[in-house]
Amino acid sequence: MRVLCVAEKPSIAKSITGILSGGRFTTRNTRTNFIKNYDFDYPQTNAHFTVTAVAGHLTSHSFHDTHQSWNSCDPFELFDAPVKSEISKDAKTMEANILAEARTADMLMIWTDCDREGEHIGSEIARVCRKAKRNIIVKRARFSAIIAQQIHNAAQHPVELDQAQADAVEARTVLDLKIGAAFTRYQTKTLKALANLPGELKIGPCQFPTLGFVVARYNDVQGFIAEAFWYIYLALTRNGEETKFNWRRGHLFDMDVAAVIYQQVLSDVTARVTKVTKKPTKKWKPLPLTTVELQKAGSRLLRLAPKKVLDIAEKLYQQGFLSYPRTETDQFDPQFDFMTLINKQTVDPAWGQFATTLQGGEFTPPRRGKNNDKAHPPIHPTAHVGNLAGDEKRVYEFVTRRFLACCSKDAVGSQTTIDVVCGGEEFFTTGLIVHERNYLDVYPYDKWVSHAVPDFAEGEEFRPSVCELKDGETSPPSLLTEADLVTLMDKNGIGTDATIAQHIETIVQREYVIERFEGQVKYLVPSTLGIGLIEGYNQIGFDKSLSKPQLRRETERAMVQVCERNKTKHDMLNQAIEQYKEMYIIARRDFGRVITVSQSRFLPYSI
DNA sequence: GCAAGGTC
Known part of the structure; x- marks a missing residue:
């Protein structure tokens, strides 16, 4: 039995080959530079495997000659014009490769990503293989992570291709x-x-x-039209330190009402502390990194255009430094091997020390987000690299620090809220003390700093040093x-x-x-x-x-x-x-x- | 010469 496996991209072909062959395989070049064919025996199913890949979609869509030229028809006719699908120019050599391999194969096993586009790419691959060998058995391997057990399971229990998903993509493409x-x-x-x-x-x-x-x-x-508002501002200066209090009402858009309340406050400007609340608080560590989050962070923190961030991440991935950078997944697989990856980072001069503490018992499993594309894990560093420069260095550093932060603990602090009443109106102020920085030590992109409030006792009375009616205006959206x-x-x-x-x-x-x-x-x-x-x-x-x-x-x-x-x-x-x-x-x-x-x-x- | 979706 000869099984031809075709992945959506060369990196997946290489990974599954490594796992299924146990490292014993031979490599053949193809006419496409970056695509290799791997051969090995897979005794578990008593088969000879050849693993190869395409690079995304094989086909592209266009109108027939009758509608191709801009002057051939009224553009409106295009909505009802037939659309043809052909192997695109760039994909010709990839097509030739799988045509040749399929001729001598008994079974095609499709290893594209387990998403809609992957299912469609799978249908394109199946079409090509059937052209080479009409009665080839077509199966699909289902896996949600490149983990040995899952890959073996997928190879041993292949399923059918899901035509419905391929159809959905086909319809969208034409549309x-x-x-x-x-x-x-x-x-x-x-x-x-x-x-x-x-x-x-x-x-x-x-x-x-x-x-x-x-x-x-x-x-x-x-x-935007700015709107004026008014609020009462209260402050106390004690031992040369000013504590500002916020009005519980926030601000009012009616000046007359604000003025009446202010007059009432002025009639008795003694403030009394009604409550001092001290409660533990946390700053949560970040979620595992998705593509969209990487782009947002890259734009906001590193000041790199989203496209630029993705291009850099792509390059780092091709060099083997980062995992696949296009993922919607913000939860790690429960079997994910965190420790091996953390160990690789312990040699880094900047964050190696932190990685060592994770290794030494500080490791805590990452938070789990709500998204899983069932194809790729969150973005993480796959190797340590110390000789990058410029933007590549900054992107790698961000991804790595983010990963280590995910494997760390939430920051811990305590928040103090002081409620006071003055002239019948309620005011409050808050203070924060950070007790344990934890993930913040490796993730400087998040800020959480202590700002103390002086000690106030419940029932304590004081005369505010400032009690003013202030005005302001709403600011335009940016x-x-x-x-x-x-x-x-x-x-x-x-x-x-x-x-x-x-x-x-x-x-x-x-x-x-x-x-x-x-x-x-x-x-x-x-x-x-x-x-x-x-x-x-x-x-x-x-x-x-x-x-x-x-x-x-x-x-x-x-x-x-x-x-x-x-x-x-x-x-x-x-x-x-x-x-x-x-x-x-x-x-x-x-x-x-x-x-x-x-x-x-x-x-x-x-x- | 048109798109959006893959990936190199």
Whole structure:
């Protein structure tokens, strides 16, 4: 029996080979530089195994010649035009490899990631192998972590490929192409005549809402009207130290009411301590690291663009320093071997000492988040490396410190709250004493510092040194940062962990969005072009405007229904296409308004 | 010449 195993990427092929072969295997090169074929015997199932890989999807989708050219048809026709799927140019040599290997194999065992895209890639691989050998047995190995026991179990008990998941991905792929092509061709043709545009106005179902978020926040900032408020401020200076008290009411927007209360307080300005509460408190250590969290942290703490952080993590992964950097999982497998990885870090001059204390008994299992993609563990260092420089060093350091922090203990402190009453009004102040820093010692990105309050006794009375009616005003929301945008996209299901950063980079490259620095912080502001497009589409009055996340969220939901077999891929495709067609028709009917809004925006092209 | 999703 000869079994051909095909993984989604070379690294997985290598890992499962190492486990299944027990380290005894031979390696053959293929015509694709980075893909190897591994051969070995697997006595457990009395089979000869060949393990290889592809690199993601093998096929790409396009229109037939009749609709390929921009002048071949009205863009609207694209919604109903047939779409063909072909092996993409880059994938030809990978296809040739698995074709050749499949010819002499009895069974194909698919080892792609256990997610929707993995199931679809599996279906692409199966199609190629059946072309080489019509009656090849097709099986799928199911595993949720690269752990010896799981990999052996998957190899010995393969299951069937899940066609429903592959169908869901197929439907989305076709849908995205049609939407992207129809709207891109239409708005480019219509608006290009107007202004001196640099090229095509490319747009797609993820680009629309991503840009929409940036414009919406910009409008919130522009349209913000500050509101005045009033509050009573109380302070006590004792032994040269000032303690500030907060008003329980926070602040009031009605000056007259605030003034009346203030007068009442002034009638008796003796403050009495009603309660002194001292309670233990903790600062929780961080959750295991996902891609989205890495990007947010990278943007906020390291000031690196999300795409840049992911590119660096990718490179460190390829060098064997980090685990796979695209993961939604924020819980470690219970069998995860923490100690071996912690041991590797004990030699580091900066955090080695801390790793040693974890080794010596301070280790505590990481917190468990709510997400598990069943394909990859949280991001962690897989080896120690001491000779990195620049941004690579900073990203590696962040991931490593985060991992060690996860394996450490929460910080422990105690919080003191002092409640006082003055003139019938309640005020309070709090103090914090940090007793054990624990994970904070290795994770300087979190701040938690003691701020003591003087000793107050219950029942104690004092005369405040300050009692004033102060005013202030509400402050505008801040412009969107990249970290904010990643959060919004993640929450609304726009893009995936692997593509969110890409989408952000795309709208910047297309000049719909401009990066604006205020000090060290980078904000995203829409360009005149970006505002013109989004406001134009919004003015048309879609309740499900293309600039809002709703339509994309519905696509995501429909995919889940297809996966659960509550909907066919044809129904999903037809229903979604009908909705986008409707948007398109309204846009075309009212596009004059888009043009009016756009014209003033487009002419002064750059900001 | 259009997208979004994989990964190199």
